[in-house]
Each structure stands twice: as C-alpha cells, then as structure tokens.
C-alpha cells in the first residue's frame with residue numbers, strides 16, 4: 001500500500017492511498033494534482049472521503065467524483081463502517097472527535113494520518 005501526500009490551500013494535506021490498480025482519496029482538495037498522479041500511475045480512483053466535514057477538506061469531493069466516477073464515503077458514516085477495503089488492504093478507521101464531532105483518522109499500514117497542522 002502506498003500513501004501519497006498532497007499539499008493544497010494554505011495549510012491542508014490530502015492523501016491518495018493505493019495499491020497496484022485502485023486508489024482512495026482522503027481530503028482531495030488538490031484535485032488536479034491527484035488526477036494527474038492517478039493518470040501517470042494508471043490508477044482508478046474508487047473512493048473519495050474526508051477526515052472531517054469542514055469545507056476546506058471537502059472542497060475537492062465533487063470534482064474528484066465527477067472526473068473519476070468514484071464512490072463517495074461520507075465521513076459521518078465511516079466510524080460505523082470501521083474499515084475500508086481496497087484491493088487486498090484494509091484501511092482502519094478511528095473515530096477521533098475533537099476538532100469536529102465527526103473527525104476520523106485512518107490507519108494505512110503502519111501510518112496514521114491526522115489533520116495537519118495539529
């Protein structure tokens with residue numbers, strides 16, 4: 001599993017998590033950079049989701065979904081899901097309320113994303 005970080009806006013980070021064929025976008029505000037990366041690496045974006053529901057994190061959702069046909073996973077439903085399956089990988093979801101009531105963290109292999117800066 002590969003996690004690629006994309007900086008956008010003034011202080012936001014988004015992520016693409018992928019295997020050999022399929023990818024998940026988390027906080028996809030860097031839409032064109034993500035689309036470019038997906039194209040160069042021949043990846044299909046299958047899920048778009050967020051760490052929480054603030055607009056500076058959800059701003060790329062609509063465009064990423066329009067360009068890729070990916071399925072939207074609403075952050076409000078993630079804690080109930082518990083994990084996301086991507087190829088042979090399991091991405092664990094942790095409900096971490098604080099910044100917002102719906103904030104979550106994802107564990108990708110041995111990495112945990114977090115809102116940045118803390």
Ligand SMILES: [Zn+2]
Nearest residue numbers: 052054057099
């Ligand atoms: Zn926020």
